[in-house]
Amino acid sequence: MEPLSPAAGPPPSGESADAPRRGRPRVQEAADEIVASVLATAGPRVGTRDLSTRRIALLTGLSQPVVSRAVSRIRGSSRAEGPPGEARAMRLVEFRVEFPRIVIVVEPGGEAPAGQAQSFARRAAALMAALRVSGAREWPSEAAPPVEEVALPAGRLRLVWEPWAQPWEEFLARVSAALDACAPADDSIPGDLLSRVAARVGRGLLGVRWHRRDAAAPGRAWQEIEETFESKTMTVPEFPAPRRGRSGGSRWLPQDELSITEQIAIALRKEIMNAGFHPGDRLSPAVLASRLGLTLPTVRAAMRRLVDDGLLAVDAGHFAVPEVTGQDVVDLYASRLHVGSVLLRGCAAQPRHRLLASRLALRAVEAAAAEGTSADVDQADLHFQQELADASGLSQSARTFHALTLRVRMFISVLQLDYSPAVDRIVADDRRILSALLENRPDDAVAQWRAKLDNAVRHMTALSPTSFDRDLWGRLTTWS
DSSP: OOOOOOOOOOOOOOOOTTTTTTTTTHHHHHHHHHHHHHHTOOOGGGGGGGGGGHHHHHHHSSSHHHHHHHHHHHHOOOSSSSTTOOOOOOEEEEEEEEEEEEEEEEEHHHHHOOOOOHHHHHHHHHHHHHHHSSGGGGOOOOOOOOOOOOOTTTOOEEEOTTTTTTTTHHHHHHHHHHHHHOSSSSSSOOHHHHHHHHHHHHTTTOEEEEEOOSSOTTTOOHHHHHHHHHHHSSOHHHHOOOOOOOOOOTTTSOOOOOOOHHHHHHHHHHHHHHTOOOOOOOOHHHHHHHHHHOOHHHHHHHHHHHHHTTTSSSTEEEEEEOOOEEEEEEEHHHHHEEEEEEEEEEEHSSSSGGGGHHHHHHHHHHHHHHSSHHHHHHHHHHHHHHHHHTTTHHHHHHHHHHHHHHHHHHHHHTTTTTGGGGHHHHHHHHHHHHHHHHHTTTTHHHHHHHHHHHHHHHHHHHHTTTOOOOOHHHHHHHOO
C-alpha cells in the first residue's frame, strides 16, 4: 500500500505546516491547548452534542469562533472535501504507546454509514488532540534498541514515531493523513480506544495498548478503562499532589503524578483497609517493596518520612499503624475547612478557564457515583478538591491542603469509616461548589464547602458518637 501523505501544498519557506501565522494573537495558541485538553479527555462522548463547539466555549469561557478554529488546527486535516466518490475505506486497528515509540496501524475495511461524518471528524480531532497534549514531543531523542515488528497483512499501514527518527510535526501530519483516509464512521475510531486514551492522556498516554476487537457490548466503556489499568478501582489518583512543573504535557489536564512517599501512603491505606489492621499493628516494608516494585531501602526511607509526618508510628523499632482519635480527625477537618476556604476565594479571582481541570474532575466524580464504588467516589472527590486547590493559583495553600488530605485519608482508614451512604451528597456538594465558582459567587462556594465538611463530620458522629465531638467541631469552625 502506498504511504499516506498530506495533500496540502508545502508551507511557506521556514514555517511548519501548522505553525502559527505571523501576527496571530497568542490567545489562539493558548486556546488550542485548552481545547485539545477538553477533546483528549472526553472519551466516546466527544462526538455528541455535549462536546459541540458551543458547549466547549461555555465550558472554557472561550468564544465559539476561537474554539472552532482551535478544533480545526488541532485536527490538522490535509483534506478539503475531496472529489465525489473518493475512496475513504480505512479504519484504525492498533494504537500503542510504549516509550519511546508510538505505533498506529490502519487497515482497509471501514464502512461509512450515513450521518456519522461529523461525529467521526470530532473523534479524529480528539485522537490528534491526545497526541498533541501527551508530552511525547518532549521525549529524549537518544536512539533506543531496535524493535522487530510483526509483518503486516497486505493493505495495512503502520505509522511509527521514534523521537530520533523523524520530526514530531511530520509524524502528526502522517497520522492526520491516515485519518483522512478512514471511513467517516464512529467504528473507524472506536469508543473503547477513545476511553483508553482519555484515561491515560494525563500520564502521557504511556501504557495504552489497544487492538481492534469485536464490537463491545453497551456499557463496556467503564470496564475497558478498568481493564487498561488492570485494577478493580477507577483510575482517579487517591492522593493527587499539587501540580508540579514538568516538561511536555498540557497544563490544562488534571495531573496525577505521585511521589514515592505518596504511592507508599496509598499502598499502606489499602493494606490497612483490606487486612483489618488496628492501631499498633506492625507493617512490613518488605511486603510493600515487593508490591510496588521498589527497593527495600527506598521504601524504608519513605516510611520514615511518613513517621515524621505522623502518618505511621514506630513500635520497638518496627513500623506500625498509628493511634488515631476522633479529635485528631475533627482537628484536621477544621484545618482543611479554613485552608479550603482560602483556596476557593483564590479560584474565584482566576480566569474561568483555570477551572477546566476541575470541571473534568467533577465528571470523574459523577461517573464514579454512577458506575464505581463508594471508595471510587471518595477518591474522585479528593481529586476534584485538589484540582480546585491547583486552580486557585495559591501554591503554598495548595500544598498545605494536600498534606492535610493525606493525613485525613490515612486516619479515616485506621478508623475504618465507611462513606457509602454519603455518595449522592458528595456529588451534589461538588456540583454546587463548582457552580458557585463558575457563576462568580465565592461566598456561596465557601458556604457550600463548609456545609460539605459539616456533613462529613455529622456522618462520622453518626457512625461513632463516642469518638467524634460535634461541639469541638463547632468551636474550631466558628467564624470570627
